[in-house]
Amino acid sequence: MNKTKIEWADRTWNPVTGCRHGCEYCYARRIAERFGGGGTGLLLDAAQIAEGSIEIEEPVMREQKSGKLVKAAFPYGFIPTFHRYRLEEPAKMKRPQTIFVVSMGDLFGDWVPTSWIKDVFDACLAAPWHTYMFLTKNPHRYVVLDEMALLPHGDNFWYGTTVTGPNDTWRALEMPRGVHTFWSVEPMMGPVLFPLLPDYVIVGAETGNRKDKVVPEREWIELLSKFAKQSDTPVLWKDNIRKLYPDLPASAPMPGKS
Numbered sequence: 001m002n003k004t005k006i007e008w009a010d011r012t013w014n015p016v017t018g019c020r021h022g023c024e025y026c027y028a029r030r031i032a033e034r035f036g037g038g039g040t041g042l043l044l045d046a047a048q049i050a051e052g053s054i055e056i057e058e059p060v061m062r063e064q065k066s067g068k069l070v071k072a073a074f075p076y077g078f079i080p081t082f083h084r085y086r087l088e089e090p091a092k093m094k095r096p097q098t099i100f101v102v103s104m105g106d107l108f109g110d111w112v113p114t115s116w117i118k119d120v121f122d123a124c125l126a127a128p129w130h131t132y133m134f135l136t137k138n139p140h141r142y143v144v145l146d147e148m149a150l151l152p153h154g155d156n157f158w159y160g161t162t163v164t165g166p167n168d169t170w171r172a173l174e175m176p177r178g179v180h181t182f183w184s185v186e187p188m189m190g191p192v193l194f195p196l197l198p199d200y201v202i203v204g205a206e207t208g209n210r211k212d213k214v215v216p217e218r219e220w221i222e223l224l225s226k227f228a229k230q231s232d233t234p235v236l237w238k239d240n241i242r243k244l245y246p247d248l249p250a251s252a253p254m255p256g257k258s
């Protein structure tokens with residue numbers, strides 16, 4: 001687990017990495033491709049890599065330019081990979097933390113085996129003093145897992161989905177019931193044309209220097225702010241939004257957190 005500068009979490013934990021959604025603005029893919037490598041050809045055959053169901057039991061070592069050997073964070077780049085040896089990390093961390101689970105991929109993508117997700121949930125349930133934040137672009141998987149009685153309902157489990165603008169507000173309707181939910185409006189790419197339904201909303205602007213980078217417009221912010229007020233939904237305005245619009249209302253902490 002790593003400390004993080006993400007404003008709504010203390011740590012990121014990546015027992016699974018990689019993703020096939022192919023978002024243009026994906027920072028995780030850029031990092032995985034930049035710092036990836038070390039695994040191909042060492043443990044797996046080409047068929048396993050092509051299937052995209054790579055499981056590794058032990059860390060893979062990668063040689064840096066200097067010749068030094070380090071643990072490879074992304075031995076297979078952005079190919080979905082289950083780092084099974086990372087499952088014990090939450091239990092080893094005794095101080096309660098808010099943990100963003102799988103920041104470098106999508107744990108609930110259709111390509112992820114249910115057994116991987118179940119193993120990750122079991123590792124969380126074995127360390128119940130932490131708060132776990134999950135985030136997906138495929139929230140229907142939450143619902144399917146809930147129907148299978150696999151989705152933990154504890155107060156310390158939060159299920160989020162990404163809603164970047166009008167093209168993906170449909171995700172808001174695919175969320176599970178009876179659990180804590182949040183939306184990540186990040187990066188904000190357009191107005192959210194829908195009353196707010198989750199327990200918490202996080203809003204952030206696109207980062208990096210992509211050619212077609214989108215800067216959130218004031219009207220989008222005002223609309224979301226209005227919905228939040230109407231539904232009494234707490235909102236965390238990330239610093240990069242606040243820099244654009246310093247007159248925004250104060251950010252609210254996650255419900256139940258100080």
Ligand code: SF4
Nearest residue numbers: 019021022023026105
């Ligand atoms: S869902 Fe997340 S991890 Fe996957 S491609 Fe999109 S931004 Fe990257």
